[in-house]
Amino acid sequence: xxxxxxxxxxxxxxxxxSLISVCMTFPGLFDLANRIEPWVFGLPFSMFYLFLCxxxxxxxxxxxxxxxxxxxxxxxxxxxxxxxxxxxxxES
Amino acid sequence: xxxxxxxxxxxFFAIMLFIIRKKLGVSSFEDYATANRSFGFFALTFSVLxxxxxxxxxxxxxxMAVTYGFTALYCIAYAIITMIVMYYVAPKTYxxxxxxxxKTQSELLGFRYQSKSLRMLTGIWGIVFTIxxxxxxxxxxxxxxxxxxxxxxxxxxxxxxxxxxxxxFVSLGGMRSVITANVFQGLILIFGGTALMIYFVYKYFxxxxxxxxxxxxxxxxxxxxxxxGWDSPTPYWTSIVILSGLGGFLWPWAYxxxxxxxxxxxxxxxAVLAPIIYAIFFSIFVVTxxxxxxxxxxxxxVQGAFLWIASESGPIALGLLGVVxxxxxxxxxSGIIQAISTTISRDLAQVINRKISDKxxxxxxxxxxxxxxxxxxxxxxxxxxxxxxxxxFTYDGIILLFPVVILGLYWxxxxxxxxxxxxxxxxxxxxxxxxxxxxxIEGWGWQPGVYGLTLSxxxxxxxxxxxxxxxxxxxxWEDTEIIYAENVRxxxxxxxxxxx
Numbered sequence: 001x002x003x004x005x006x007x008x009x010x011x012x013x014x015x016x017x018s019l020i021s022v023c024m025t026f027p028g029l030f031d032l033a034n035r036i037e038p039w040v041f042g043l044p045f046s047m048f049y050l051f052l053c054x055x056x057x058x059x060x061x062x063x064x065x066x067x068x069x070x071x072x073x074x075x076x077x078x079x080x081x082x083x084x085x086x087x088x089x090x091e092s
Numbered sequence: 093x094x095x096x097x098x099x100x101x102x103x104f105f106a107i108m109l110f111i112i113r114k115k116l117g118v119s120s121f122e123d124y125a126t127a128n129r130s131f132g133f134f135a136l137t138f139s140v141l142x143x144x145x146x147x148x149x150x151x152x153x154x155x156m157a158v159t160y161g162f163t164a165l166y167c168i169a170y171a172i173i174t175m176i177v178m179y180y181v182a183p184k185t186y187x188x189x190x191x192x193x194x195k196t197q198s199e200l201l202g203f204r205y206q207s208k209s210l211r212m213l214t215g216i217w218g219i220v221f222t223i224x225x226x227x228x229x230x231x232x233x234x235x236x237x238x239x240x241x242x243x244x245x246x247x248x249x250x251x252x253x254x255x256x257x258x259x260x261f262v263s264l265g266g267m268r269s270v271i272t273a274n275v276f277q278g279l280i281l282i283f284g285g286t287a288l289m290i291y292f293v294y295k296y297f298x299x300x301x302x303x304x305x306x307x308x309x310x311x312x313x314x315x316x317x318x319x320x321g322w323d324s325p326t327p328y329w330t331s332i333v334i335l336s337g338l339g340g341f342l343w344p345w346a347y348x349x350x351x352x353x354x355x356x357x358x359x360x361x362x363a364v365l366a367p368i369i370y371a372i373f374f375s376i377f378v379v380t381x382x383x384x385x386x387x388x389x390x391x392x393x394v395q396g397a398f399l400w401i402a403s404e405s406g407p408i409a410l411g412l413l414g415v416v417x418x419x420x421x422x423x424x425x426s427g428i429i430q431a432i433s434t435t436i437s438r439d440l441a442q443v444i445n446r447k448i449s450d451k452x453x454x455x456x457x458x459x460x461x462x463x464x465x466x467x468x469x470x471x472x473x474x475x476x477x478x479x480x481x482x483x484x485f486t487y488d489g490i491i492l493l494f495p496v497v498i499l500g501l502y503w504x505x506x507x508x509x510x511x512x513x514x515x516x517x518x519x520x521x522x523x524x525x526x527x528x529x530x531x532x533i534e535g536w537g538w539q540p541g542v543y544g545l546t547l548s549x550x551x552x553x554x555x556x557x558x559x560x561x562x563x564x565x566x567x568x569w570e571d572t573e574i575i576y577a578e579n580v581r582x583x584x585x586x587x588x589x590x591x592x
Contacts, residue, residue, distance in 0.1 A: 006576070006580070010180070014180075017173075017176050021173060021333075021334075021337075024169055024333070025169065025329060025330045025333045025334060026326075026330055027325075027326040027327055027330060028326075030317075030326055030329065030330070031326055034316050034317050034326075035316060036308060036312060036315050036316060042300065042301055042304065043304075044304070044308070044315040044316070046162055046315060046316045046317070047162065047165070047315070047375075050165055050168070050169060051168075051371070051375070053169070054168055054169065054172050054367070054371050057172045057173075057176065057367075058172060058364070058367060058368055058371075061175070061176065061179060061363065061364045061367075062364055064179070065360055065361070065364050068360070069357070070581075071580055071581055072579055072580045072581045073183070073356070073576075073579075073580050074355070074356050074357035074360060075355065075356070075357055075579065076183075076186075076187065076355075076356055076575060076576065076579040076580070077578075077579060078186070078187050078190040078191050078575060079191070080190055080191060080192075080193060081191050081192060081193075
């Protein structure tokens with residue numbers, strides 16, 4: 001249950017980030033926005049489009065952070081384990 | 093010669109050393125490498141920014157922005173992708189780091205894949221592809237000293253001064269002094285840099301609106317990709333954003349900061365805040381560079397464009413820009429040297445000889461700082477143009493750590509055979525295409541790292557399906573889920589058992 005919720009949440013946001021990133025960078029979609037007109041908020045359209053994509057990605061991160069905060073995923077307490085023979089390599 | 097810029101730079105160094113004076117001294121190797129995982133979000137955010145924003149931004153990247161305009165904004169596009177990567181790698185890096193005492197990126201990978209070979213290999217990858225950045229930054233420091241003092245301090249002695257200061261506080265204070273200094277440097281470079289850019293825009297162009305009006309009338313090509321006089325296909329834009337975005341957080345000097353955070357919340361707050369601050373800061377920088385393009389004097393030396401306009405604005409402006417560049421550069425250099433010295437001690441020396449004591453590990457790291465500094469100085473006397481060229485190549489190499497890290501953290505089937513073969517084969521393909529530069533690279537626009545990354549993913553996935561996950565990995569995943577189950581609230585009315 002727990003792992004399913006976490007995986008679904010992570011996957012949904014990852015798809016969202018991927019879609020926006022594709023719009024922001026990939027040939028075709030980016031080419032449509034790569035022009036000066038129309039001007040939006042005093043910016044050429046190319047810049048406005050780029051800033052919009054970045055803002056949407058930032059908003060996604062904020063929402064994901066808020067959800068994870070509610071679920072308690074951000075305040076995980078971890079107890080150190082005696083790992084002197086394990087850490088960083090093959091177990092002997 | 094006006095000595096005000098020199099005084100301002102020395103004052104910056106003096107204040108920085110004063111701030112970190114109580115951090116000089118480490119109690120253990122854990123303290124040297126991770127500052128005992130003690131830093132909160134404010135320190136981590138500005139540390140990531142200070143390490144990440146390089147001094148060469150005002151020379152090499154300024155050249156790109158002044159010449160091609162909009163294209164330089166690829167940096168804000170990739171920055172947000174980098175922070176998404178940071179957001180996703182943070183939980184398991186933190187959990188495994190604390191649980192199993194992991195202190196470096198390579199150690200994390202060696203632990204996950206249960207492979208000393210992979211640990212050493214990724215450590216070497218991190219060092220090899222990082223060195224060009226270190227050299228570029230040291231040369232930048234020398235360049236700023238020489239420019240700001242009107243040649244009184246030569247570039248070589250500027251490099252020596254800069255590296256001595258960094259070597260002293262890194263070797264004595266480790267990660268704790270690096271992050272503390274980074275906060276100061278980060279505040280200086282973000283607020284000082286932004287204020288200076290806005291000053292230039294209003295002093296020379298009458299504000300943003302009139303600046304844009306001038307550019308759209310006289311240099312409209314600066315406002316779209318790829319920029320004036322350059323005919324690069326769109327996949328080049330796609331490549332540089334995606335490669336830099338996915339690879340940007342895999343530099344050991346950036347990744348290792350995760351081990352200094354005191355919680356997952358701290359790291360994720362930093363991942364949310366850093367791109368917002370960076371986007372504002374860098375956008376203003378690029379817009380200013382686009383406006384500066386209108387000055388013919390800057391086009392003959394685009395890399396010195398910002399220093400030229402600062403010198404035209406008087407000694408205070410030149411001194412402030414010198415301080416901002418120095419803050420950016422020292423932040424990066426200190427992070428790099430700390431990361432490399434930690435890797436040498438932890439992922440190479442201690443793997444070869446497991447009997448090295450904690451005290452000796454710190455000693456090895458400190459000696460490494462001195463050696464790295466001397467070697468960097470030696471190479472810093474070479475041609476800077478060549479170094480920038482090499483630095484840009486490094487993304488084609490460091491990006492190959494992405495499949496190893498991301499599949500290692502999220503896919504149980506990822507195994508050491510696939511990781512090692514994928515890393516070597518992907519890097520070999522990437523470097524081959526970069527150095528032999530066949531026609532289709534420029535024709536299609538996709539950069540070598542894209543081909544290497546694709547090959548590496550394919551190899552890791554194919555090899556991953558050739559054998560079942562090891563018992564160690566199964567146990568590791570179960571332990572991680574138990575940790576989550578003990579802490580995370582399940583949004584359901586009916587309590588249910590954990591499914592692993």
